[in-house]
Amino acid sequence: MKIGDYSISTVDFPGMPSLVIFLAGCPFRCPYCHNPELIDGGKNAPLKDIYNKILESKNLVDALVISGGEPLLQIDELEKVLEFAKSQNLKTKLDTNGYQPEYINRIKGLVDYVALDVKAPFEKYEKMFGFDGARVQEAMNILSKSNVFLECRTTYVPGLLKPEDIINIATQIQCDLYVIQQFRNRMVFDPKLKNVNPPSPPILRDIAKKAKEYCENVKIRTQEFGEEEI
Ligand code: SF4
Numbered sequence: 001m002k003i004g005d006y007s008i009s010t011v012d013f014p015g016m017p018s019l020v021i022f023l024a025g026c027p028f029r030c031p032y033c034h035n036p037e038l039i040d041g042g043k044n045a046p047l048k049d050i051y052n053k054i055l056e057s058k059n060l061v062d063a064l065v066i067s068g069g070e071p072l073l074q075i076d077e078l079e080k081v082l083e084f085a086k087s088q089n090l091k092t093k094l095d096t097n098g099y100q101p102e103y104i105n106r107i108k109g110l111v112d113y114v115a116l117d118v119k120a121p122f123e124k125y126e127k128m129f130g131f132d133g134a135r136v137q138e139a140m141n142i143l144s145k146s147n148v149f150l151e152c153r154t155t156y157v158p159g160l161l162k163p164e165d166i167i168n169i170a171t172q173i174q175c176d177l178y179v180i181q182q183f184r185n186r187m188v189f190d191p192k193l194k195n196v197n198p199p200s201p202p203i204l205r206d207i208a209k210k211a212k213e214y215c216e217n218v219k220i221r222t223q224e225f226g227e228e229e230i
Contacts, residue, residue: 001077002042004035004069006053011226013063013093013113019054023078026070028097028129030119031190032157032183038069039189047077051084063091063112072100075107082110098139099131108146115151116140116175120161121168128160137172144174151175153221156207157183158199163207170211170218178215180208182222201225 004022012020022035024042033039054064064085071078071094085092093113098104116139119125125133143150152175154166166180182198204220208230212218218230 001045001047001050001074001081003045003050004038004042006057008057008060009065012065012067013091016062016091017060018063018065018091018093019057019061020065020067021050021053021081023066023068023071023074025073026068026097027073027099028070028131029189030129031160031188031193032155033189034184034187035069036187036189042069047080050081054081054085054088054090058088058090061090063093065093065095067095070097070099072096072103072107075100075103079106079110082107086110096139098136101135101138101142104139104142108143108148111148113149113151114143115153115179116143118152118154118169118173120154121165122172124165140173140175149176151177151179153179153181155181155183156199156204157193157196159196163210166207167210167214170214173215175215177217177219178211179219179221179227180204180211182220184223198223201228205230 002024004024007020009020012018024038026039092111094111095115097117120128122133122137152173201222208218208220219227221227
């Protein structure tokens with residue numbers, strides 16, 4: 001399996017300490033990607049090493065989070081790792097860009113929580129990212145009808161998205177929670193974004209209040225204050 005790294009986290013699975021495994025590889029090139037080294041990088045790790053890492057961490061954590069990169073690119077191994085985590089009674093969470101809805105059915109019974117990127121209004125994906133937003137919408141539709149807790153999340157990058165785009169997204173999504181994330185410029189794929197300042201928490205709160213007219217549960221996620229319910 002191609003992986004980036006592991007970390008122990010208190011914020012990646014809500015309310016529980018978790019082992020996070022960052023899987024390598026992604027077909028996208030989001031300009032604001034904060035793990036750009038994973039897009040084409042990573043190192044090979046046999047499944048037995050990953051199982052051992054899960055066993056070693058079991059006394060410290062209650063959950064396994066699979067992030068990336070894009071984890072669904074390695075669906076066969078991903079499925080096995082999730083099965084192993086479940087056999088160890090861990091909660092599981094998957095972070096995904098949703099571009100492979102055909103794989104969602106294979107893992108939806110193995111995950112408790114999915115954080116799905118909704119990067120733009122679905123009709124704007126093609127122009128902004130060069131791929132079909134209908135695929136992400138399909139992934140969302142499958143997950144919203146399953147037992148998985150579904151978080152849709154958007155990184156608000158001033159200049160790339162307008163506040164109206166966030167409101168438009170809020171009218172299009174079906175999920176248990178919508179999170180508007182603050183763009184951060186410390187580590188980005190496109191160096192031009194290093195000059196773009198992160199939006200302030202008050203700006204995000206204003207946008208989120210408008211989004212809340214369409215979504216019942218809305219949060220913002222900022223470096224300054226962590227997660228805030230709106
Ligand atoms: S932000 Fe996510 S989807 Fe975009 S390039 Fe980075 S890992 Fe891929």
